[in-house]
Amino acid sequence: MKILLTPFAQARLFPKSGRANTLQDTTPEDFExxxxxxxxxKVLDGYAPFCKLHVHRNWTSTRCLTVPITDANRHLLRSAYEARTKRELPVLVRWFEGVEAxxxxxxxxxxxxxxxxxxxxxxxxxxxxVVGCLATAAPEEIPMAPITMMRNALGVEEGGSGVPLDREAYRRSVEFWERNANWRP
Known part of the structure; x- marks a missing residue:
């Protein structure tokens, strides 16, 4: 089985700016x-038959993707409308500033x-x-963000995958993301 790092994932996991909240201590070539x-x-089933999740022990210094929201850090949450690519429409996202995972x-x-x-x-x-990589504390998937699930349901032309929205998976996602947020340096 051959695995390839896609241009979409490379741009997000290895940005030119070298942000601290992306993959660390590896190059795209070494990662692949x-x-x-x-x-x-272990291998986990993804949200659709064409999606698989490969769980690897972290061999880098990459930090967890998310941080729990607490009363002590809630004031550090930020939000903005952003698009992942130039083709996609901006959507509302939120993250921590001033928190390190x-x-x-x-x-x-x-x-x-x-x-x-x-x-x-x-x-x-x-x-x-490879279309993404989740840095986690436990050997399991972080629920897909609700907006990503909606984008996927909109179809390929809107930057999604064309997989219909699963209402129960969406509710589990909301439950997780109400209590956690991404972070940025």
């Missing part, structure tokens, strides 16, 4: 090489099948394409 050379600790224990790599990548207009010469 590691995924192809080391079997995951602990080093993650696991990297949960989000993979899409070759067929799905082609359907979304990004054909790859591999079995699976």
């Amino acid at each position: 090489r590691h995924l192809n050379a080391h079997a995951p600790l 602990p080093v993650a224990n696991y990297l949960v790599v989000i993979l899409y099948s070759r067929e799905q990548m082609a359907r979304e207009g990004t054909p790859i010469d591999a079995d699976w394409g």
Whole structure:
């Protein structure tokens, strides 16, 4: 099985600015090489048949993606309308400023099948394409953000995957994201 780092994931996981809340201590080439050379600790089913999650022990100094919201840090939450790419419409996002997450224990790599990548207009010469990576404390998936679930339901033309909204998964996502937020340096 061959895994390839997609341009979408590379731009988000390895931005030119080298932000502290992205993958650390590895290059895109080394990250891809590691995924192809080391079997995951476990493989989880993703939100659709074309999506798999490979759980790896964190071999970097990458920090957890999210931080719990508490009364002590709630005042550090920020929000803005942002788009992930130039093609997408901006959506409301929120994050912490002035909070640093602990080093993650696991990297949960989000993979899409070759067929799905082609359907979304990004054909790859591999079995699976990396579309994201979650840095976590536990060897499990962080629920997809509610807005990402909605974007996926809107379809490929709006930057999604075309998977219909699962109301129960959406409710679980809201429950998690009401209590947690991403952070930015």
